[in-house]
Amino acid sequence: MHTRRVVRVSAPAKINLALHVTGQQPDGYHLLDSLVMLCSPADTLTLREASESYLEVTGPMAGGVPTDLSNLVLKAAGVAGITAQITLEKHLPAAAGIGGGSSDAAACLRGLSLLSGASMPDPADQLVLGADVPVCQHNQLVRMQGIGGDLTLLGPPPDWPVVLVNPRVAVPTARVFSGLREKQNAPMQGEFPMSGDNRTRLAWLAEQRNDLQPPAIAAEPVIGDVLAALNERPGTLLARMSGSGATCFAIFSDVSTRDAAVSHLRTEQPGWWVMPANRLKAGFNPVVLPQDG
Numbered sequence: 001m002h003t004r005r006v007v008r009v010s011a012p013a014k015i016n017l018a019l020h021v022t023g024q025q026p027d028g029y030h031l032l033d034s035l036v037m038l039c040s041p042a043d044t045l046t047l048r049e050a051s052e053s054y055l056e057v058t059g060p061m062a063g064g065v066p067t068d069l070s071n072l073v074l075k076a077a078g079v080a081g082i083t084a085q086i087t088l089e090k091h092l093p094a095a096a097g098i099g100g101g102s103s104d105a106a107a108c109l110r111g112l113s114l115l116s117g118a119s120m121p122d123p124a125d126q127l128v129l130g131a132d133v134p135v136c137q138h139n140q141l142v143r144m145q146g147i148g149g150d151l152t153l154l155g156p157p158p159d160w161p162v163v164l165v166n167p168r169v170a171v172p173t174a175r176v177f178s179g180l181r182e183k184q185n186a187p188m189q190g191e192f193p194m195s196g197d198n199r200t201r202l203a204w205l206a207e208q209r210n211d212l213q214p215p216a217i218a219a220e221p222v223i224g225d226v227l228a229a230l231n232e233r234p235g236t237l238l239a240r241m242s243g244s245g246a247t248c249f250a251i252f253s254d255v256s257t258r259d260a261a262v263s264h265l266r267t268e269q270p271g272w273w274v275m276p277a278n279r280l281k282a283g284f285n286p287v288v289l290p291q292d293g
């Protein structure tokens, strides 16, 4: 019996801890200065050797995610030039500012590389899949500049207890960028204090911004409600929107106040997606599973 190699890989959520828009290129793409980390929760991809590519989307957040060639996972397989039978288990909401599709594409490339033995596509080719795809290849704290492809790896991400909240409104990225009034904003002030204590790090982060937050709130005012709800919780040190929204994150002083906030928000707002999040402990690098028939 022919056995097929099987590879599994996680596609974690992405958080823009800060996101400054510093200009706009003639082609319309915006110049960014952003501090990014990956965290749980994650989508999961299972890749099996196959002579044609095929995608199945499962999981609690599968609804509305395309299974045709518009899915970034199949686009990634096309860029890599490798065919596979792919199961994508969706746990992250789509069009949510936490990278769902981009992280799936990045993870698919990592998995296909292990499955086939081929090297990874160049970062420039990955950028064509989406501005966020290259940054999703690094389980580090990253300063992301240019339109998303200029990356400075800073080191291990902070070990903060985080809550992610999405009010279940999809916010198309292009719509939020087009609502931005001022395109030339100041970059982040200096460097993230990697060697500083937690108080110093949070004080620095509090001085930074997400320039897409005001236009996203104008498009979907419920994002303002999410931030207010997060700021009201005991133990919240900082709350901000990620990416183009609508997902917001809050950093907590400790795990118990974070977990209490998750319980409270789930009870008060049963329609919202409320998730505890942490820096990644496992799953980022693809693994080969026992072979199936």
Ligand SMILES: C[C@@](CO)(OP(=O)(O)O)[C@H](O)COP(=O)(O)OP(=O)(O)OC[C@H]1O[C@@H](n2ccc(N)nc2=O)[C@H](O)[C@@H]1O
Residues within 6 Å of the ligand: 016, 019, 028, 029, 030, 031, 032, 034, 096, 097, 098, 099, 100, 102, 129, 130, 131, 132, 133, 146, 147, 148, 173, 174, 177, 242, 243, 244, 245
């Ligand atoms: C805003 C960010 C911040 O990390 O995150 P998300 O909100 O998507 O998570 C990213 O730059 C998004 O990355 P990604 O979602 O991969 O973007 P793409 O598919 O390349 O672009 C979607 C649309 O966003 C706009 N866009 C994107 C990136 C950029 N630097 N300038 C832009 O103006 C363009 O209108 C583009 O057509």
Ligand SMILES: Nc1ncnc2c1ncn2[C@@H]1O[C@H](COP(=O)(O)OP(=O)(O)O)[C@@H](O)[C@H]1O
Residues within 6 Å of the ligand: 064, 065, 066, 070, 071, 072, 073, 093, 094, 095, 096, 097, 098, 099, 100, 101, 102, 104, 105, 171, 173, 243, 244, 245
């Ligand atoms: N694997 C995927 N997961 C989620 N959405 C996807 C995927 N592939 C393509 N899409 C499409 O991309 C759009 C943006 O989704 P996503 O990348 O999750 O958002 P964002 O750019 O805000 O992080 C969705 O509306 C969806 O139609």
